[in-house]
Amino acid sequence: MPSFDIVSEVDKHQLTNAVDQVNRTVTNRFDFKGVDAEVEMNDFALMVRAEADIQVDQMVDMLRAALIKCDIDPLAMEVGEYEQSGKQVKVSITMKNGLDKELSKKIVKLIKDEKLKVQAAIQGDQVRVTGKKRDDLQQVIALLRGKELDQPLQFNNFRD
Structure with missing residues (x-):
């Protein structure tokens, strides 16, 4: 997955x-x-x-x-x-190094509000997003890049 x-x-x-x-x-x-x-x-x-x-x-x-x-x-x-x-x-x-709890919750809420077929889970100071299709994950990345959050985000550990 x-x-x-x-x-x-x-x-x-x-x-x-x-x-x-x-x-x-x-x-x-x-x-x-x-x-x-x-x-x-x-x-x-x-x-x-x-x-x-x-x-x-x-x-x-x-x-x-x-x-x-x-x-x-x-x-x-x-x-x-x-x-x-x-x-x-x-x-x-x-x-600012690492995501704080408030920003992590905000990111998870943004992802869930879009009703994409992915799951977002907070793991310490990062958020793990999993889904069945690679396209859904790329939509999440595009969504977060389009939003104005008060902290820069990086997307890593992309796995098939």
Whole structure:
């Protein structure tokens, strides 16, 4: 019976590359000369810090562009609130990795509302979709690609 998994993953190696690109760009840009600004990475949590909020905004935009170049969907970024501490402005960014319960339930509901001949089951931080025909599974993939969800989705483990 054909099946596939719906997941939301961020490649940690590509994320590291994107953070390194931003830090290199910041050290080379003229408007950041003499400014203590950098992006720190701790697992899937990022901390962007600089001396002014405009600089932090620019760095977040640079990070977004670097993520796109590294084939990471910028929807996976969740930007927190700006914090002022001393002469530094910080913002924490978390990368969404894995599907949370609410989004998994929403995906299953979307699939069931379409009345396709497939079964969707939540398995941890992924959703497994099984059906009798490959065409039904491809309709599910097309349906989910057409919907605006607040997190990027990948479809893997496609099996016949």
